[in-house]
Amino acid sequence: MKYSPVLDRLSGLGGAKWEIHAHARARARQGHDVIELTIGNPDVAAPAELVEAATAAMRAGRTQYSSGRGEEGLxxxxxxxxxxxxxxPIGADQVLCFPGTQTALYAVLMGLAEPGTEVLVGDPMYATYEAVVAASGAALVPVPLRPERGFRIAAADIAARITPRTRAVLLNTPHNPTGAVLRPEDIDAIGRLAVAHDLWLIVDEVYEELVFDGVAFTSPLARGDLAERVVVVSSISKSHAAPGFRSGWCIGSAAFTERLLPLSESMLFGNQPFIADMTALAVSGPSEVAAGMRHRFAARAKYLAERLTQETRLRVHRPEAGMFALIDVTATGMSDRDYALDLIESGVAVMPGSAFGQSLAGWVRVALTVDDGRFRRACDRIVTHANAKCRIGA
Known part of the structure; x- marks a missing residue:
């Protein structure tokens, strides 16, 4: 039997990246006490008013087919x-609705990239980026994100990798897994490159409302001179603690959304009307849960950094936004994967950095999304484990 080449391109790029997470879940099912710091599930439930809005919409019969663009109200x-x-000005004709950021990103890459082209992506990167680029047939070109720059992508590093085949730059700000937030000067410099080389800028902004105090968020969408080449994808998954509702969108020029519409319609034909109604309510004002998450995640990152800096030889990169912190585990003498597997035996599950790109080999990603008591117990276990391993490796 024959298969499409897309399946070969995606082989090994799906659930295989979440090996440690699956292993931790298996141990938990066996009765082991494992504190799961692997994935970015919000630490609160979706706001009750949003759940009620979706429920009321279903009861009102908002369960019929949607528009291919998404519901007009949303x-x-x-x-x-x-x-x-x-x-x-951004018009409703510049919006397409999708079930989550992931689907929006998949559609955008399928619409803009193709075999023989290249997409530049910061390394480390969110674990699914490699797959959405590969699905289009394009080649992913990693651009190293440097710790000394706070993991913010540098225009000079992008410029060094642009070729005649480059079609787009995929940006993520605020960034997962590093928590870096691009500055206006970063965006200005990257924008000049995009104009000079006629490149698309695809921007994943799903963590926009989770920027910590003292840091300002800037979107390339605000740059009028980039209006025809910027496409933003986002959702309510993080900002409104609603990942299971799968409600996302993309924003681009009217010409872009018109061209992408047939692809969107062939995939899913809009999003569910009752979820669209709930999402319209969600995006009509600031999220009522985002501020609390920002405060808690920043405080947990600070606590983790202080504990590990004072009590171990491990080094912590504190994020500027988002749900994660990074730990440099090279002092243990272990690879990031081996460290993550070994740490599970001590009752904590974290993600190996290499799941997010080779620039993060030797690091692990820690979710900041469990309650304070469990997070402190996880830090206790990380400290005890690190000190034992560092003595062995000394």
Whole structure:
């Protein structure tokens, strides 16, 4: 039997990256006490008013087919939100709705990239980026994100990797897994490259509302001179603690969304009307749960950094946003995968950095999303484990 080449391109790029997470879940099912710091599930439930809005919409019969673009009310709410945040007019015809950021990103890459082209992506990167680029047939070109720059992608590093085959730069700000937030000067420099080389800028902004105090978020969408080449993808998964609702979107020029619409319609034909109604309510104002998450995640990152800096030889990179912190585990003498597997035996599950790209080999990603008591117990176990392993490796 024959298969499409897309399956060969995606081989090994799906669940295989979550090996440690699956192993931790298996140990927990066997009765072991494992504190799971692997994935970015919000630490609160979705706001009750959003759940009620979705429920009321279902009871009102909002369970029929949607528009291929997404429900009009949601597109108008998103247009109003982005008009305000971007400081320039964004119309409802510039919005396409999808079930989550992941689907939006898949559609955008399928619409912009193709075999023989290249997409530049910061390394480390979110674990699914490699797959969405590969699905299009394009080649992913990693651009190293340097710790000395706070893991913010540098225009000079992008420029050094641009070729005649380069089609797009995929940006993620705030960034997963590093928590880095691009500065206006970063975006200015990257924008100049995009204009000079006629490149698309695809921007994943799903953590926009989880930026910590003292750091300002800037979107390339606010740059009018980049309006025809910027495509933003996002969702309510993180900002509104609603990942299971699968409600996302992309924002681009009207010409872009018109061209992408047939692909979107062939995939899913809009999103569910009752979820669209709930999402329209969600994006019509600031999230009621985002502020609390920002405060808690920043405090847990600070606690982790202080504990490990004072009590171990491990080094912590504190994020500026998002749900994760990074730990440099090279002092243990173990690879990041071996460290993560070994740490599970001590009752803590973290993600090996190499699951997010080779630039993060020797690091692990720690989710900041369990309650304070369990997080402190996890830190106790990480400290005890690190000191034992560092003595062995000394």
């Amino acid at each position: 597109r108008e709410a998103l247009a109003a939100r982005y008009t305000e945040s971007a400081g320039r």
